[in-house]
Amino acid sequence: MTAPRALAGLVGVVIVVAAAGVARAYPEFQLSRDQTCSSCHLSPAGGGLLSENGLATAESNATWDVAPEAAHGALVGPSWLEVGAELRGAAGVVDDRGASPAGFPMQADGEAAAKSGALTLYATLGIQEGHDVPSFFASREHWAMWQSDAGSPNGLFVRAGRFMPVYGLRLADHTAYTRRDGQTPLYGEAYGVAVEDIQPRWEAHATGFVHDPLQYSAETGNGAALYVEARPVKAFSIGLEGRYAKGDPDERVAGGATAKLWIAAANLLLEGEVQGIRQTFAAGGQRDQVVSYLLASWFVHDGWMLDVGGGQFDEDTDVPHVDLEGVDVNVHWFATSHWELLLTNRIQMIALGSGGPTSGYSLVQFHYRL
Amino acid sequence: MVRCFAIALALTTAACSATSDTRPETADYVIQAILVPACGRGGCHTEDTQPHGLAFDTIANAKTALATRDRGRQMVIAGDPDNSELVTVLVDTRSPMPPDQPLADADIDLIARWIAAGADGL
Numbered sequence: 001m002t003a004p005r006a007l008a009g010l011v012g013v014v015i016v017v018a019a020a021g022v023a024r025a026y027p028e029f030q031l032s033r034d035q036t037c038s039s040c041h042l043s044p045a046g047g048g049l050l051s052e053n054g055l056a057t058a059e060s061n062a063t064w065d066v067a068p069e070a071a072h073g074a075l076v077g078p079s080w081l082e083v084g085a086e087l088r089g090a091a092g093v094v095d096d097r098g099a100s101p102a103g104f105p106m107q108a109d110g111e112a113a114a115k116s117g118a119l120t121l122y123a124t125l126g127i128q129e130g131h132d133v134p135s136f137f138a139s140r141e142h143w144a145m146w147q148s149d150a151g152s153p154n155g156l157f158v159r160a161g162r163f164m165p166v167y168g169l170r171l172a173d174h175t176a177y178t179r180r181d182g183q184t185p186l187y188g189e190a191y192g193v194a195v196e197d198i199q200p201r202w203e204a205h206a207t208g209f210v211h212d213p214l215q216y217s218a219e220t221g222n223g224a225a226l227y228v229e230a231r232p233v234k235a236f237s238i239g240l241e242g243r244y245a246k247g248d249p250d251e252r253v254a255g256g257a258t259a260k261l262w263i264a265a266a267n268l269l270l271e272g273e274v275q276g277i278r279q280t281f282a283a284g285g286q287r288d289q290v291v292s293y294l295l296a297s298w299f300v301h302d303g304w305m306l307d308v309g310g311g312q313f314d315e316d317t318d319v320p321h322v323d324l325e326g327v328d329v330n331v332h333w334f335a336t337s338h339w340e341l342l343l344t345n346r347i348q349m350i351a352l353g354s355g356g357p358t359s360g361y362s363l364v365q366f367h368y369r370l
Numbered sequence: 371m372v373r374c375f376a377i378a379l380a381l382t383t384a385a386c387s388a389t390s391d392t393r394p395e396t397a398d399y400v401i402q403a404i405l406v407p408a409c410g411r412g413g414c415h416t417e418d419t420q421p422h423g424l425a426f427d428t429i430a431n432a433k434t435a436l437a438t439r440d441r442g443r444q445m446v447i448a449g450d451p452d453n454s455e456l457v458t459v460l461v462d463t464r465s466p467m468p469p470d471q472p473l474a475d476a477d478i479d480l481i482a483r484w485i486a487a488g489a490d491g492l
Contacts, residue, residue, distance in 0.1 A: 096472055098464050128413065135418035174412070175470075186412045216418045216427065218411050249402050249429055283398030283429075283491075315474065316403075319391050322474040350474045357472040 027169050028297040028305065031235060031262040032269045033057050036198055037170075038153040042082070042113050042120065044196045045166045045205065048141065049084050049111050049122070051153070058337035058369075063303030068337035070370055084111045085370035092363035106365070109140070120145040122161075138215055140189050157196040162212065164189050165225035166196065166205035168241050169258050169273045171293070175346070177311030177326065178293040182275045183225070183243050183254050185218045204228045211247060221247030235262040241275070251280045267299040287316040295328075305332040311348075321351035326360075340367040391476055395484040397491030401432040404477050408468050436492055448489040451482040 025037055025046035037046025040054030050058060055068040067073030070084050077083065091103035109126030123142040130136040143161025164170075167183050174186040192209030210222040223245035231237045239258035245251070256275035263270070274292040295309040307330040315322040326348030333341045342365040350356030393399060409415045410427035415435070417425045422440050425431035436446045436456060443455040451457045459467045460478050484490065 094470055096469050097462075097466055100465065100469065129419045180412065181407070216413075216416050218427075220428070249406075279403075281399060281402050283394075283396060283402065285394045285399045285403065287393075287403065315477075316393070319393065319476055322476050324471070324474075348471065350472060356474065359471050361470060 025170065026172050027260075027271065028269055028295075028307070029057070029061075031231075031237060031260055032267075032297070032299065033061065035200055035231065035234065036153055036203060038157075038198050042122065043163070044145075044147075044157040044159070044198055045163070045194075046170060048124070049082055049113050053153070055337065058334075061303065062334045062337045064336050066336045066338065072338065080115050082113045082115070083370075085109065086111070087368040087370075088365060090363045090365040092361060094361045094363075096359040097357055102361075102363070115150075118146050118148070118150045120147070135216075140187070154198050154200065157194075157198065159194045159196065160192070162189050162191050163194070165192055165207040165209045165219075165243070166194060166227050167225045167243055168227065168239070168256060168275065169260075169271060169293075171295070173328075173330075173344070176293050176295075176309065176328075177291050177313045177324070178273045178275055181289070181291045181313040181315075181324075182256075182273075183245075183252070183277070187216060188218045190217060190219045201232070202228070202230045209245075219245065220249060221245030221252065223252075229258070235264065236260065249282055251282075253278045269297045269299075271295050271297075287318065290314045290317060303334045305334070306330070307332070321354055321356065323351055325349055325352040338369050340369075341365070342367065391480065393480055395480065395487055395490065397433065397436075397484070397489065398429055400481055400484050401426070401429050401436075404473070404481065405432050408471075408473055408477075414468070433492060436489075446485055446489050446492060448492070449486060451485040454485050457482055457485065 025041055029040065030037060034040055034057060038044045040050055040057050041047060042049045042051055059065065059068040075083065086107055086109045088106035089104065090106055093099050094102045107126065109124045111124045113120055113122045121144050123139060125137065125139050127136055128138045139162070141163045143159050143163050145157060145159045147155055147157045149155035164184055168178060170184060171179055174180060179185060190209035190211055192207045194205060194207040196205045197203065205227045207225045209224070211217055211219050223243065225243040227239060227241045229237050229239035237260040241256045241258065243254040254275055254277040256273060258273045260269065260271040272294040277289040278286065279289065280286045291313045293309060293311040295307055298306045300306055307328065309328040311326045313324045326346055329345045331343040335341060344365060345362045347358065347360035349358045405426045410425065410432065413419060415421060415424050415426040417427055417431055424435040424440060426435060438445055440455050445456045446454045460473055460481065466472055
C-alpha cells in the first residue's frame, strides 16, 4: 500500500467514524438498577442529565467513590439549574478487508436544564465534524417539558422541541443494528411533541414529529412514533412499537417488539428487539427490512459490566445475500461515576455462511461526564 | 489488476443472480436505497461534513457528488463501471468504502449494472 493511499484510507476511517458517538443512557440499567429510564434521567425517555437518584445510582455502580454531582461537586449553582457535559473519544483498529488504525473524538456536548415547578427547559450544545463554521456546532436536543408530578419519575409528561422520537430499546451504542439500521439512527432527532405516561408497571410514549429543516438530521420525514412497554413483574418487560414517516424521498412504516429480563441471581440482564420496516421509495420501488438485536449484560463486579450481543439486519428480504450478521463483545469499566472506559469489539459478515466479506472493529472508548 | 478482477467478478455475479434481484436500476433507487444509508447517514458523508467534498445524505447531494471527480477520477462514467471511481472505492480490497462495513456484493452489482446501463437518472 502506498503512503498516500494508506493516508487516504486512514483519513476516510477517521472522518467516517469521527462524529460517531452520542452518549445516551444505558438501557442495561433499567430493571437491573431501577425500573424506568426516568428514575435516573431528567428526560422521560432516558439519556442526558441525571436526576438526584441517577447520580446516586451512577455512584453506586462505580469502582471508586467520588462526588457524582457536576464537576465532582465543585459546581454548586441554584437548585433550579442543572448543568453538565459529555466528552467521548475512541481509538483502536477498524477492519474492512484490511485493518486500519483509527482514533477520533466522538462527542463534546454541553447540557443544561432549568426547572421551575412542573416545567423543565432542556438544551444541549455541542461540537461536531463540519466543513464550515456553522456546521461545527449542533444542538441535538432542546425541548420544553411539563410533567404532572414535579420531580417524580412517574406521571404524565408532555415534551415539545427537538429530540429523538421514542422508539424501542434506545441502546446507547448507535452502531447496534436496531439503531443504525432501524428507526433510531445517530442524528435521528426531529422536532416533535411527545405525550409520555410513565408508571411503575408500564409506560407509553407517543410522538408526532417533523424533520429538521435547518440542522442535519438522519430523519428526513414527518410522522409519528409509538412505544408501549409493560412490566408485569419487576424483573421482566415487554414492549410494542410502531412508527410512520413520510418525506420527499420515501415513506417508512415500521413495527416491532422488545423484551427485557433481569436475572438477579446471576446478575444478568437479557434484552432484545426486532423491527420490521417497509420502505417505499418516491422514485419507485419498495423493500421490506428486518433488523434485530439480542444483548446479554453481566454485571460482573462493582463498576464492571460485560456485554455480549448479536445482531442481524436484512436489507431487503426479497434480495438474497444482502443480510448482515454481527457479534459484539463489550467490556465496560465505570471507574467512577464520571469516568468510563469501554472496550468495544465487533465482527460481522455479509450473508453469513455464504462467504461474504467480513469486517469489524476493536476500539477503546473514553467517556467523561462532567 | 485486483480492481479489474473484483469488478469483473461483481458483474459476473450480477449476471448470474439477475433473476433474483429485480430492484430498479435507476439513480434515485441506487442512491436512496444504498448510498444514503451506507454513506450518508451516521454523520459521514453529510452536507455538514462532506469528506472529499462529497455528500450522500440526500438524492440531490448524491447526484452532485456522483457528477464530480474524486482524487482526480470521475465518480461515475456512464457505461463504464470499471473506470468509475464510485465502483473502485466500493470494491477496493485495501481500504474500501464504507470503512466500517462492506457493502453486500449484490448492492455493488446493482450499482455496477446501473452504471453499465448508462447511469440512468444521473
